[in-house]
Amino acid sequence: MRKVLDEINRSLLIALSILMVLSALLQVFARTIDLNAQFTEELTIFSMMWVTLFGSAYAFGIKKHIAIDILSSSLGAENQKRLAVFIEVVIILFTVLILLIGGGRFVWITFKLGQVSAVMHIPKGWIYLALPVSGLIILFYSILNIIDEVKKA
Protein backbone atom coordinates (compact mmCIF):
# COMPACT_ATOMS: atom_id res chain seq x y z
CA MET A 1 0.00 0.00 0.00
CA ARG A 2 2.61 2.49 1.12
CA LYS A 3 4.91 1.45 -1.69
CA VAL A 4 2.29 2.08 -4.36
CA LEU A 5 1.54 5.52 -2.99
CA ASP A 6 5.25 6.32 -2.72
CA GLU A 7 5.76 5.31 -6.32
CA ILE A 8 2.84 7.40 -7.65
CA ASN A 9 3.93 10.38 -5.60
CA ARG A 10 7.53 10.09 -6.72
CA SER A 11 6.73 9.91 -10.43
CA LEU A 12 4.28 12.81 -10.12
CA LEU A 13 6.92 14.90 -8.36
CA ILE A 14 9.56 14.10 -10.98
CA ALA A 15 7.18 14.99 -13.80
CA LEU A 16 6.16 18.26 -12.14
CA SER A 17 9.77 19.26 -11.44
CA ILE A 18 10.71 18.62 -15.07
CA LEU A 19 7.70 20.67 -16.21
CA MET A 20 8.68 23.50 -13.88
CA VAL A 21 12.29 23.63 -15.09
CA LEU A 22 11.30 23.40 -18.76
CA SER A 23 8.75 26.18 -18.55
CA ALA A 24 11.21 28.43 -16.70
CA LEU A 25 13.81 27.72 -19.38
CA LEU A 26 11.30 28.40 -22.14
CA GLN A 27 10.49 31.75 -20.62
CA VAL A 28 14.14 32.80 -20.63
CA PHE A 29 14.53 31.68 -24.25
CA ALA A 30 11.27 33.32 -25.31
CA ARG A 31 12.61 36.68 -24.19
CA THR A 32 15.63 36.45 -26.47
CA ILE A 33 14.07 34.87 -29.54
CA ASP A 34 10.99 37.11 -29.69
CA LEU A 35 8.45 34.47 -28.90
CA ASN A 36 5.39 35.43 -26.90
CA ALA A 37 5.15 32.70 -24.30
CA GLN A 38 3.13 34.38 -21.56
CA PHE A 39 1.81 31.09 -20.26
CA THR A 40 5.27 30.02 -19.03
CA GLU A 41 5.17 32.31 -16.00
CA GLU A 42 1.88 30.89 -14.75
CA LEU A 43 2.88 27.35 -15.60
CA THR A 44 6.11 27.70 -13.58
CA ILE A 45 4.31 29.12 -10.55
CA PHE A 46 1.51 26.55 -10.61
CA SER A 47 3.82 23.57 -11.03
CA MET A 48 5.95 24.91 -8.18
CA MET A 49 2.88 25.06 -5.94
CA TRP A 50 2.07 21.46 -6.73
CA VAL A 51 5.68 20.33 -6.26
CA THR A 52 5.81 22.05 -2.86
CA LEU A 53 2.59 20.54 -1.55
CA PHE A 54 3.04 17.06 -2.94
CA GLY A 55 6.72 17.16 -1.99
CA SER A 56 5.84 17.87 1.61
CA ALA A 57 3.25 15.09 1.57
CA TYR A 58 5.90 12.73 0.22
CA ALA A 59 8.34 13.84 2.93
CA PHE A 60 5.72 12.90 5.54
CA GLY A 61 5.57 9.45 3.98
CA ILE A 62 9.31 8.78 4.09
CA LYS A 63 9.68 10.72 7.40
CA LYS A 64 12.22 13.16 6.04
CA HIS A 65 10.75 16.36 7.48
CA ILE A 66 12.91 18.45 9.76
CA ALA A 67 12.50 17.28 13.35
CA ILE A 68 14.11 18.31 16.60
CA ASP A 69 14.63 15.04 18.46
CA ILE A 70 16.05 16.25 21.80
CA LEU A 71 12.93 15.13 23.61
CA SER A 72 12.43 11.84 21.82
CA SER A 73 16.08 10.74 22.19
CA SER A 74 15.95 11.29 25.96
CA LEU A 75 12.89 9.05 26.39
CA GLY A 76 12.62 5.32 26.92
CA ALA A 77 11.40 3.03 24.15
CA GLU A 78 7.81 2.93 25.40
CA ASN A 79 7.50 6.68 25.76
CA GLN A 80 9.17 7.23 22.42
CA LYS A 81 6.41 5.22 20.84
CA ARG A 82 3.73 7.22 22.65
CA LEU A 83 5.37 10.46 21.52
CA ALA A 84 5.52 9.24 17.92
CA VAL A 85 1.80 8.45 17.96
CA PHE A 86 1.06 11.81 19.61
CA ILE A 87 3.02 13.61 16.86
CA GLU A 88 1.07 11.80 14.16
CA VAL A 89 -2.19 12.78 15.85
CA VAL A 90 -1.13 16.43 15.84
CA ILE A 91 -0.25 16.13 12.16
CA ILE A 92 -3.64 14.58 11.45
CA LEU A 93 -5.39 17.42 13.30
CA PHE A 94 -3.49 20.01 11.29
CA THR A 95 -4.15 18.20 8.03
CA VAL A 96 -7.85 17.79 8.62
CA LEU A 97 -8.43 21.32 9.89
CA ILE A 98 -6.17 23.34 7.60
CA LEU A 99 -5.67 21.31 4.44
CA LEU A 100 -8.88 19.30 4.14
CA ILE A 101 -11.54 21.53 5.71
CA GLY A 102 -9.92 24.95 5.13
CA GLY A 103 -8.37 24.07 1.78
CA GLY A 104 -11.47 22.21 0.65
CA ARG A 105 -13.69 25.17 1.47
CA PHE A 106 -11.32 27.49 -0.37
CA VAL A 107 -11.31 25.24 -3.45
CA TRP A 108 -15.11 25.04 -3.34
CA ILE A 109 -15.44 28.85 -3.17
CA THR A 110 -12.94 29.36 -5.98
CA PHE A 111 -14.77 26.90 -8.23
CA LYS A 112 -18.15 28.35 -7.32
CA LEU A 113 -17.10 31.92 -8.05
CA GLY A 114 -15.31 30.88 -11.22
CA GLN A 115 -12.01 32.69 -10.81
CA VAL A 116 -9.68 32.02 -13.74
CA SER A 117 -5.93 32.53 -14.09
CA ALA A 118 -4.96 35.76 -15.88
CA VAL A 119 -3.15 34.28 -18.87
CA MET A 120 -4.05 30.62 -19.37
CA HIS A 121 -7.66 31.12 -18.25
CA ILE A 122 -7.74 27.84 -16.33
CA PRO A 123 -10.11 27.83 -13.35
CA LYS A 124 -7.99 28.60 -10.28
CA GLY A 125 -9.89 25.92 -8.36
CA TRP A 126 -7.93 23.24 -10.19
CA ILE A 127 -4.67 24.78 -9.01
CA TYR A 128 -5.81 25.15 -5.41
CA LEU A 129 -7.02 21.54 -5.49
CA ALA A 130 -3.43 20.68 -4.54
CA LEU A 131 -4.29 21.71 -0.95
CA PRO A 132 -6.98 19.12 -0.11
CA VAL A 133 -5.41 16.42 -2.30
CA SER A 134 -2.01 16.70 -0.62
CA GLY A 135 -3.91 16.82 2.68
CA LEU A 136 -5.49 13.46 1.86
CA ILE A 137 -2.09 11.95 1.10
CA ILE A 138 -0.61 13.26 4.36
CA LEU A 139 -3.62 11.93 6.26
CA PHE A 140 -3.16 8.53 4.66
CA TYR A 141 0.56 8.44 5.47
CA SER A 142 -0.07 9.52 9.07
CA ILE A 143 -2.55 6.71 9.61
CA LEU A 144 -0.09 4.22 8.11
CA ASN A 145 2.65 5.61 10.39
CA ILE A 146 0.47 5.12 13.46
CA ILE A 147 -0.34 1.54 12.44
CA ASP A 148 3.37 0.83 11.93
CA GLU A 149 4.18 2.37 15.30
CA VAL A 150 1.59 0.23 17.10
CA LYS A 151 2.67 -2.97 15.32
CA LYS A 152 6.33 -2.41 16.20
CA ALA A 153 5.80 -3.50 19.79
Place this chain on the structure above:
Amino acid sequence: MSHFWNSRLSNCTQYSFTCCGFVVKMASVSLIILAVFACGNQKQVKEIKLAHSLSEEHAVHKGMLDFAERVKKKSNGKLTIGIYANGQLGSESQCLELLQIGSLGITKVSAAVMESFAPKYKVLNLPYIYKSKAHRFAVHDGPIGQEILNSGEEYWLKGLCFYDAGSRSFYTTNKPIYNPEDVSGLKIRVMKSITASKMISEMGGSPVPISWGELYTALQQGVVDGAENNPPSFYLSRHYEIAKYYTLDEHTGIPDVLVMSTIVWNRLSEEEQNWVKEAAIESAPVQRAYWNESEEESLKAVQEAGVEIIKPDISDFAKSTNSIIEEFKDDPDLKRLIELIQQTDA
Protein backbone atom coordinates in the same frame (compact mmCIF):
# COMPACT_ATOMS: atom_id res chain seq x y z
CA MET B 1 -16.84 53.00 29.63
CA SER B 2 -13.66 53.95 31.48
CA HIS B 3 -15.68 54.78 34.57
CA PHE B 4 -17.23 51.33 34.50
CA TRP B 5 -13.84 49.71 34.23
CA ASN B 6 -12.30 51.75 37.04
CA SER B 7 -15.05 51.02 39.51
CA ARG B 8 -14.80 47.29 38.89
CA LEU B 9 -11.05 47.34 39.23
CA SER B 10 -10.99 49.31 42.49
CA ASN B 11 -13.61 47.01 43.98
CA CYS B 12 -11.45 44.03 43.25
CA THR B 13 -8.30 45.45 44.76
CA GLN B 14 -10.20 46.46 47.86
CA TYR B 15 -11.41 42.92 48.39
CA SER B 16 -8.03 41.33 48.04
CA PHE B 17 -6.52 43.77 50.49
CA THR B 18 -9.11 43.41 53.22
CA CYS B 19 -9.36 39.65 53.31
CA CYS B 20 -6.24 37.91 52.21
CA GLY B 21 -7.65 34.43 51.71
CA PHE B 22 -6.63 32.54 48.61
CA VAL B 23 -10.22 31.98 47.50
CA VAL B 24 -11.01 35.65 47.62
CA LYS B 25 -7.91 36.41 45.59
CA MET B 26 -9.01 33.94 42.98
CA ALA B 27 -12.44 35.49 42.99
CA SER B 28 -10.97 38.93 42.47
CA VAL B 29 -8.89 37.67 39.56
CA SER B 30 -11.92 36.20 37.93
CA LEU B 31 -13.78 39.44 38.51
CA ILE B 32 -11.06 41.32 36.66
CA ILE B 33 -11.27 38.84 33.82
CA LEU B 34 -15.04 39.25 33.80
CA ALA B 35 -14.66 43.02 33.68
CA VAL B 36 -12.34 42.73 30.69
CA PHE B 37 -14.78 40.51 28.86
CA ALA B 38 -17.68 42.77 29.74
CA CYS B 39 -15.74 45.66 28.23
CA GLY B 40 -15.01 43.61 25.13
CA ASN B 41 -18.67 42.90 24.62
CA GLN B 42 -19.71 46.47 25.03
CA LYS B 43 -17.15 47.66 22.51
CA GLN B 44 -18.98 50.00 20.18
CA VAL B 45 -16.34 50.69 17.56
CA LYS B 46 -16.38 48.47 14.51
CA GLU B 47 -13.33 48.38 12.28
CA ILE B 48 -13.23 47.27 8.67
CA LYS B 49 -9.82 46.38 7.27
CA LEU B 50 -8.76 47.87 3.94
CA ALA B 51 -5.64 46.43 2.30
CA HIS B 52 -3.92 47.54 -0.89
CA SER B 53 -0.50 47.28 -2.50
CA LEU B 54 0.40 50.91 -3.16
CA SER B 55 2.85 53.04 -1.20
CA GLU B 56 1.60 55.65 1.23
CA GLU B 57 2.70 58.55 -0.98
CA HIS B 58 0.46 57.41 -3.82
CA ALA B 59 -2.50 59.56 -4.88
CA VAL B 60 -4.85 56.58 -4.66
CA HIS B 61 -3.78 55.96 -1.06
CA LYS B 62 -4.64 59.58 -0.27
CA GLY B 63 -8.06 58.99 -1.80
CA MET B 64 -8.57 56.02 0.51
CA LEU B 65 -7.48 58.08 3.52
CA ASP B 66 -10.21 60.53 2.58
CA PHE B 67 -12.67 57.62 2.33
CA ALA B 68 -11.70 56.38 5.81
CA GLU B 69 -12.00 59.90 7.23
CA ARG B 70 -15.49 60.28 5.75
CA VAL B 71 -16.70 56.94 7.13
CA LYS B 72 -15.43 57.93 10.57
CA LYS B 73 -17.13 61.32 10.41
CA LYS B 74 -20.46 59.96 9.15
CA SER B 75 -20.62 57.32 11.86
CA ASN B 76 -19.36 59.59 14.66
CA GLY B 77 -16.43 57.25 15.13
CA LYS B 78 -18.56 54.13 15.48
CA LEU B 79 -17.31 52.64 12.23
CA THR B 80 -13.68 52.99 11.23
CA ILE B 81 -11.56 51.85 8.31
CA GLY B 82 -8.07 50.52 9.08
CA ILE B 83 -5.79 50.91 6.06
CA TYR B 84 -2.97 48.44 5.47
CA ALA B 85 -0.79 49.76 2.63
CA ASN B 86 2.23 48.43 0.73
CA GLY B 87 0.79 44.97 0.14
CA GLN B 88 1.19 43.97 3.81
CA LEU B 89 -1.75 41.61 3.53
CA GLY B 90 -0.92 40.21 0.11
CA SER B 91 -0.91 41.00 -3.60
CA GLU B 92 -3.97 42.37 -5.37
CA SER B 93 -5.40 39.01 -6.41
CA GLN B 94 -4.61 37.52 -2.99
CA CYS B 95 -6.55 40.35 -1.35
CA LEU B 96 -9.53 39.60 -3.60
CA GLU B 97 -9.41 35.96 -2.50
CA LEU B 98 -9.33 37.14 1.12
CA LEU B 99 -12.48 39.15 0.39
CA GLN B 100 -14.19 36.09 -1.06
CA ILE B 101 -13.55 34.04 2.06
CA GLY B 102 -14.52 37.01 4.24
CA SER B 103 -11.16 37.45 6.00
CA LEU B 104 -10.68 40.99 4.70
CA GLY B 105 -13.26 43.76 4.36
CA ILE B 106 -12.19 46.10 1.59
CA THR B 107 -9.39 46.23 -0.96
CA LYS B 108 -8.27 48.41 -3.82
CA VAL B 109 -7.28 46.61 -7.00
CA SER B 110 -6.71 47.50 -10.62
CA ALA B 111 -9.63 46.72 -12.92
CA ALA B 112 -7.14 44.56 -14.87
CA VAL B 113 -6.96 42.19 -11.89
CA MET B 114 -10.76 42.19 -11.55
CA GLU B 115 -11.00 40.68 -15.07
CA SER B 116 -10.15 37.20 -13.80
CA PHE B 117 -12.81 37.46 -11.09
CA ALA B 118 -15.68 39.31 -12.77
CA PRO B 119 -15.52 39.27 -16.59
CA LYS B 120 -17.54 42.45 -17.20
CA TYR B 121 -14.59 44.54 -15.99
CA LYS B 122 -12.82 43.60 -19.25
CA VAL B 123 -14.53 46.36 -21.22
CA LEU B 124 -12.95 49.07 -19.06
CA ASN B 125 -9.47 47.87 -19.94
CA LEU B 126 -9.71 47.86 -23.72
CA PRO B 127 -7.34 50.14 -25.64
CA TYR B 128 -8.91 53.42 -26.79
CA ILE B 129 -12.34 52.58 -25.43
CA TYR B 130 -12.49 56.09 -23.95
CA LYS B 131 -12.60 59.10 -26.25
CA SER B 132 -11.24 61.51 -23.68
CA LYS B 133 -10.67 61.98 -19.99
CA ALA B 134 -14.14 63.49 -19.61
CA HIS B 135 -15.63 60.51 -21.45
CA ARG B 136 -13.77 58.13 -19.14
CA PHE B 137 -15.19 59.80 -16.04
CA ALA B 138 -18.67 59.86 -17.58
CA VAL B 139 -18.47 56.10 -18.16
CA HIS B 140 -17.17 55.33 -14.65
CA ASP B 141 -19.69 57.59 -12.93
CA GLY B 142 -22.63 56.63 -15.13
CA PRO B 143 -24.97 53.64 -15.26
CA ILE B 144 -22.38 51.46 -17.07
CA GLY B 145 -19.90 51.96 -14.27
CA GLN B 146 -22.58 51.12 -11.75
CA GLU B 147 -23.59 47.98 -13.64
CA ILE B 148 -20.01 46.79 -13.75
CA LEU B 149 -19.48 47.54 -10.04
CA ASN B 150 -22.65 45.59 -9.22
CA SER B 151 -21.69 42.69 -11.51
CA GLY B 152 -19.04 41.73 -8.95
CA GLU B 153 -21.65 40.88 -6.31
CA GLU B 154 -22.29 37.59 -8.06
CA TYR B 155 -18.66 36.75 -7.28
CA TRP B 156 -18.93 38.03 -3.67
CA LEU B 157 -16.99 41.15 -4.59
CA LYS B 158 -19.04 44.31 -4.27
CA GLY B 159 -17.60 47.28 -6.17
CA LEU B 160 -17.90 50.52 -4.18
CA CYS B 161 -16.43 53.09 -6.54
CA PHE B 162 -13.82 53.71 -9.22
CA TYR B 163 -10.63 55.60 -8.53
CA ASP B 164 -8.79 57.20 -11.39
CA ALA B 165 -5.47 55.70 -12.40
CA GLY B 166 -4.85 58.02 -15.35
CA SER B 167 -4.02 56.59 -18.72
CA ARG B 168 -1.07 54.47 -19.68
CA SER B 169 1.46 55.48 -22.32
CA PHE B 170 4.64 54.05 -23.83
CA TYR B 171 8.15 54.84 -22.70
CA THR B 172 11.21 53.63 -24.54
CA THR B 173 14.94 53.56 -23.95
CA ASN B 174 16.55 54.19 -27.36
CA LYS B 175 13.96 54.51 -30.09
CA PRO B 176 11.27 57.18 -29.65
CA ILE B 177 7.70 56.33 -30.68
CA TYR B 178 5.96 58.99 -32.81
CA ASN B 179 3.34 56.82 -34.53
CA PRO B 180 2.08 53.23 -34.24
CA GLU B 181 4.52 52.01 -36.91
CA ASP B 182 7.40 52.89 -34.61
CA VAL B 183 6.25 50.23 -32.17
CA SER B 184 6.90 47.45 -34.67
CA GLY B 185 9.97 45.45 -33.84
CA LEU B 186 10.17 46.79 -30.30
CA LYS B 187 10.01 44.56 -27.27
CA ILE B 188 7.54 46.10 -24.86
CA ARG B 189 6.96 44.92 -21.33
CA VAL B 190 3.30 44.20 -20.61
CA MET B 191 1.23 43.30 -17.58
CA LYS B 192 0.14 39.72 -17.10
CA SER B 193 -2.95 40.13 -19.27
CA ILE B 194 -4.06 38.82 -22.64
CA THR B 195 -5.57 42.14 -23.75
CA ALA B 196 -2.36 44.02 -23.01
CA SER B 197 -0.20 41.66 -25.05
CA LYS B 198 -2.69 41.59 -27.92
CA MET B 199 -2.53 45.36 -28.16
CA ILE B 200 1.25 45.34 -28.57
CA SER B 201 1.05 42.54 -31.15
CA GLU B 202 -1.54 44.49 -33.14
CA MET B 203 0.85 47.44 -33.33
CA GLY B 204 3.59 45.09 -34.53
CA GLY B 205 5.68 44.99 -31.39
CA SER B 206 6.46 41.94 -29.31
CA PRO B 207 4.98 41.85 -25.84
CA VAL B 208 7.24 40.56 -23.05
CA PRO B 209 5.67 39.78 -19.68
CA ILE B 210 8.04 40.83 -16.92
CA SER B 211 7.10 41.52 -13.34
CA TRP B 212 7.00 45.18 -12.37
CA GLY B 213 9.78 44.79 -9.81
CA GLU B 214 12.22 43.38 -12.37
CA LEU B 215 11.47 45.96 -15.03
CA TYR B 216 14.16 48.48 -14.05
CA THR B 217 16.97 45.98 -14.63
CA ALA B 218 15.25 44.61 -17.73
CA LEU B 219 15.20 48.09 -19.28
CA GLN B 220 18.80 48.68 -18.22
CA GLN B 221 20.08 45.43 -19.73
CA GLY B 222 18.04 45.75 -22.90
CA VAL B 223 15.82 42.73 -22.27
CA VAL B 224 12.98 45.04 -23.33
CA ASP B 225 13.09 48.25 -25.37
CA GLY B 226 10.29 49.89 -23.47
CA ALA B 227 7.26 49.58 -21.28
CA GLU B 228 4.01 51.39 -20.65
CA ASN B 229 2.45 52.98 -17.61
CA ASN B 230 0.88 56.15 -16.26
CA PRO B 231 3.04 59.18 -15.41
CA PRO B 232 3.14 58.75 -11.60
CA SER B 233 4.25 55.12 -11.91
CA PHE B 234 6.84 56.06 -14.55
CA TYR B 235 8.20 58.67 -12.17
CA LEU B 236 7.98 56.77 -8.85
CA SER B 237 9.57 53.62 -10.32
CA ARG B 238 12.55 55.74 -11.48
CA HIS B 239 12.31 54.09 -14.90
CA TYR B 240 12.79 57.59 -16.36
CA GLU B 241 16.46 57.27 -15.44
CA ILE B 242 16.81 54.77 -18.28
CA ALA B 243 13.84 55.37 -20.57
CA LYS B 244 14.32 58.82 -22.06
CA TYR B 245 11.30 58.95 -24.38
CA TYR B 246 7.75 59.14 -23.07
CA THR B 247 5.06 59.01 -25.76
CA LEU B 248 1.72 60.21 -24.42
CA ASP B 249 -0.45 58.02 -26.62
CA GLU B 250 -2.77 57.26 -23.67
CA HIS B 251 -3.78 53.83 -24.93
CA THR B 252 -5.66 52.50 -21.92
CA GLY B 253 -7.43 54.12 -18.99
CA ILE B 254 -7.64 51.16 -16.64
CA PRO B 255 -9.21 52.45 -13.42
CA ASP B 256 -8.64 51.30 -9.87
CA VAL B 257 -11.62 49.80 -8.05
CA LEU B 258 -12.53 49.87 -4.38
CA VAL B 259 -14.00 46.42 -3.71
CA MET B 260 -15.76 45.15 -0.62
CA SER B 261 -16.43 41.59 0.49
CA THR B 262 -20.17 40.87 0.29
CA ILE B 263 -19.78 38.69 3.41
CA VAL B 264 -18.50 41.67 5.42
CA TRP B 265 -21.03 43.96 3.71
CA ASN B 266 -23.95 41.79 4.80
CA ARG B 267 -22.72 41.85 8.39
CA LEU B 268 -23.23 45.62 8.48
CA SER B 269 -26.52 47.24 9.35
CA GLU B 270 -28.30 49.19 6.63
CA GLU B 271 -27.20 52.44 8.21
CA GLU B 272 -23.57 51.33 8.23
CA GLN B 273 -23.80 50.17 4.61
CA ASN B 274 -25.01 53.62 3.62
CA TRP B 275 -22.09 55.30 5.42
CA VAL B 276 -19.61 53.13 3.54
CA LYS B 277 -21.28 53.54 0.16
CA GLU B 278 -21.70 57.32 0.47
CA ALA B 279 -18.16 57.82 1.75
CA ALA B 280 -16.76 55.82 -1.18
CA ILE B 281 -18.69 57.80 -3.76
CA GLU B 282 -17.76 61.11 -2.15
CA SER B 283 -14.08 60.19 -1.98
CA ALA B 284 -13.83 59.49 -5.73
CA PRO B 285 -13.71 63.15 -6.91
CA VAL B 286 -11.25 63.99 -4.12
CA GLN B 287 -9.00 61.18 -5.31
CA ARG B 288 -9.21 62.47 -8.89
CA ALA B 289 -7.91 65.84 -7.74
CA TYR B 290 -5.00 64.14 -5.95
CA TRP B 291 -4.30 62.12 -9.08
CA ASN B 292 -4.26 65.18 -11.35
CA GLU B 293 -1.84 66.86 -9.03
CA SER B 294 0.52 63.90 -8.93
CA GLU B 295 0.28 63.42 -12.70
CA GLU B 296 1.33 67.02 -13.32
CA GLU B 297 4.13 66.80 -10.77
CA SER B 298 5.42 63.56 -12.26
CA LEU B 299 5.45 64.85 -15.83
CA LYS B 300 7.29 67.97 -14.70
CA ALA B 301 9.81 65.98 -12.71
CA VAL B 302 10.64 63.53 -15.52
CA GLN B 303 11.00 66.42 -17.96
CA GLU B 304 13.47 68.04 -15.62
CA ALA B 305 15.35 64.75 -15.53
CA GLY B 306 15.82 64.97 -19.30
CA VAL B 307 12.96 62.84 -20.59
CA GLU B 308 11.56 63.90 -23.94
CA ILE B 309 7.74 64.00 -23.80
CA ILE B 310 6.18 63.17 -27.16
CA LYS B 311 2.55 64.03 -27.91
CA PRO B 312 1.55 61.96 -30.95
CA ASP B 313 -1.67 61.90 -32.98
CA ILE B 314 -3.76 59.60 -30.83
CA SER B 315 -6.28 58.69 -33.57
CA ASP B 316 -3.59 56.79 -35.54
CA PHE B 317 -2.89 54.65 -32.49
CA ALA B 318 -6.60 54.10 -31.91
CA LYS B 319 -7.07 52.84 -35.47
CA SER B 320 -4.26 50.32 -35.17
CA THR B 321 -5.90 48.60 -32.20
CA ASN B 322 -9.52 48.80 -33.33
CA SER B 323 -9.60 45.08 -34.14
CA ILE B 324 -9.23 44.22 -30.44
CA ILE B 325 -12.47 45.99 -29.53
CA GLU B 326 -14.19 44.21 -32.42
CA GLU B 327 -12.89 40.89 -31.14
CA PHE B 328 -14.40 41.46 -27.71
CA LYS B 329 -17.77 42.09 -29.33
CA ASP B 330 -18.03 38.34 -29.96
CA ASP B 331 -19.40 38.06 -26.43
CA PRO B 332 -22.97 39.45 -26.50
CA ASP B 333 -22.77 40.77 -22.95
CA LEU B 334 -19.51 42.61 -23.55
CA LYS B 335 -20.78 43.82 -26.94
CA ARG B 336 -23.74 45.53 -25.29
CA LEU B 337 -21.46 47.22 -22.74
CA ILE B 338 -18.94 48.32 -25.37
CA GLU B 339 -21.69 49.86 -27.47
CA LEU B 340 -23.14 51.61 -24.44
CA ILE B 341 -19.71 53.05 -23.65
CA GLN B 342 -19.25 54.22 -27.22
CA GLN B 343 -22.65 55.94 -27.11
CA THR B 344 -21.95 57.71 -23.82
CA ASP B 345 -21.50 61.46 -24.18
CA ALA B 346 -18.50 63.03 -22.58
